[in-house]
Amino acid sequence: MKLNLLLAGLLTSAAFAAAAMTTTASAVELHFVSGATGDDLAFYAEMFKKYTEKTGDTVTVVPMPSSTTDQFAQYKLWLAAGNSDIDVYQTDVIWAPQLADQFLDLTDAAKDVVKDHFPSIIQSQTVNGKLVALPAFTDAPALYYRKDLLEKYKQPVPKTWEEMAASAKIVQDGERAAGNKDIWGFVFQGNAYEGLTCDALEWVKSAGGGQIVEPDGTISINNPKAAAALELIKTWVNTISPPGVLAYQEEESRGVWQTGNAVFMRNWPYAYSLGNGADSKVKGLFDVTTLPDGGGGSAATLGGWNVAVSKYSKNPDAATKLAMWIASAEFQKERAVKRSNLPTIVALYDDADVAKAQPIIPQWKNVFLNAVPRPSAPTKVKYNEVSSDFWSAVHDTLSGNGSAADNLEALEAKLTELKGAGW
Numbered sequence: 001m002k003l004n005l006l007l008a009g010l011l012t013s014a015a016f017a018a019a020a021m022t023t024t025a026s027a028v029e030l031h032f033v034s035g036a037t038g039d040d041l042a043f044y045a046e047m048f049k050k051y052t053e054k055t056g057d058t059v060t061v062v063p064m065p066s067s068t069t070d071q072f073a074q075y076k077l078w079l080a081a082g083n084s085d086i087d088v089y090q091t092d093v094i095w096a097p098q099l100a101d102q103f104l105d106l107t108d109a110a111k112d113v114v115k116d117h118f119p120s121i122i123q124s125q126t127v128n129g130k131l132v133a134l135p136a137f138t139d140a141p142a143l144y145y146r147k148d149l150l151e152k153y154k155q156p157v158p159k160t161w162e163e164m165a166a167s168a169k170i171v172q173d174g175e176r177a178a179g180n181k182d183i184w185g186f187v188f189q190g191n192a193y194e195g196l197t198c199d200a201l202e203w204v205k206s207a208g209g210g211q212i213v214e215p216d217g218t219i220s221i222n223n224p225k226a227a228a229a230l231e232l233i234k235t236w237v238n239t240i241s242p243p244g245v246l247a248y249q250e251e252e253s254r255g256v257w258q259t260g261n262a263v264f265m266r267n268w269p270y271a272y273s274l275g276n277g278a279d280s281k282v283k284g285l286f287d288v289t290t291l292p293d294g295g296g297g298s299a300a301t302l303g304g305w306n307v308a309v310s311k312y313s314k315n316p317d318a319a320t321k322l323a324m325w326i327a328s329a330e331f332q333k334e335r336a337v338k339r340s341n342l343p344t345i346v347a348l349y350d351d352a353d354v355a356k357a358q359p360i361i362p363q364w365k366n367v368f369l370n371a372v373p374r375p376s377a378p379t380k381v382k383y384n385e386v387s388s389d390f391w392s393a394v395h396d397t398l399s400g401n402g403s404a405a406d407n408l409e410a411l412e413a414k415l416t417e418l419k420g421a422g423w
């Protein structure tokens with residue numbers, strides 16, 4: 001990917017002008033890659049303009065595809081090649097063990113601020129005592145629902161997946177009969193990628209089927225509760241969920257939802273501010289609740305994004321300063337207020353401006369604190385393969401390619417082999 005090609009349109013001309021005015025002899029040009037789901041380049045342009053005004057350093061954003069799986073592949077290529085063009089990487093919460101060797105240790109730089117963040121998040125970014133990345137925001141999904149439609153059809157806010165599916169069908173049938181032909185009951189992330197690992201972990205865990213690989217390394221996924229959960233979801237494809245859901249990532253789900261064509265959606269908090277945006281057809285018509293219980297309790301997968309400094313950066317000090325700023329309370333507050341991303345700084349959950357702008361944030365503190373981690377800690381450098389084997393087994397099942405029981409049995413064999421080779 002050519003960086004200069006990506007420059008155009010990312011920063012407004014005003015940002016360039018401001019950068020030019022404040023640039024001093026010691027100012028550096030930094031490159032930051034970003035791609036967290038729903039990332040907004042206009043937001044970064046505004047924030048990095050402020051940064052230039054403060055420090056003189058300029059920041060160019062290198063946008064990434066919104067699929068975390070595609071980003072990971074790109075990052076691996078750049079890092080393996082020792083690319084010195086990128087200074088700061090935005091990293092998914094699951095990547096720390098896999099990319100730890102390529103990033104600088106931020107322990108010293110962050111020693112005065114780590115105490116402000118939730119310890120569990122700092123822990124997730126610490127590999128063998130090295131602080132690989134600083135937390136930028138955390139993530140835990142919600143069940144988005146249309147208040148107006150549930151009221152119209154006298155349906156309760158669902159507590160279980162079965163209730164959700166039943167209400168989805170009643171509303172979908174009623175609306176279609178009334179001429180609203182494009183409406184669907186439930187949209188989620190069914191594409192074969194990391195997002196499906198997140199959704200399917202929630203289905204399996206909420207059914208009492210474990211968390212794929214348990215924190216102690218036990219491979220638990222091949223069990224009847226997990227298989228039953230996947231078989232249930234399969235019955236939704238092309239009934240309450242569009243057939244195309246098997247190709248949806250977060251943004252495709254949000255597209256259907258935000259044009260008013262879904263009763264329920266599983267998505268991360270970023271979709272909250274966008275759903276209430278001026279151009280959204282569902283503005284003011286929806287609310288959020290915790291994901292439904294499948295017999296084993298509600299389960300939300302822990303997500304989130306961090307900032308790491310490349311060990312190949314030519315300006316490690318300036319890059320570290322930038323990473324510190326992206327993780328700071330000032331930046332996180334703006335992200336919370338404007339983008340409804342969940343802060344990793346404890347105090348921001350009691351901030352009145354945040355609560356007023358995005359009520360989901362204080363409401364979601366406990367959801368995120370109880371969220372289920374994907375098994376990246378126990379499977380370490382093999383996590384990506386483990387996840388890809390898992391999402392493939394799930395995608396095959398939902399596509400009618402083999403039964404859940406058979407696919408999970410084959411998955412167990414693959415994971416056992418990976419574990420045997422050392423993870």
Ligand code: GLC
Pocket residue numbers: 036037068092093094138139194195196198250268302303304305
């Ligand atoms: C969100 C989460 C991230 C996850 C991704 C999957 O961006 O924050 O952790 O991997 O979705 O699509």
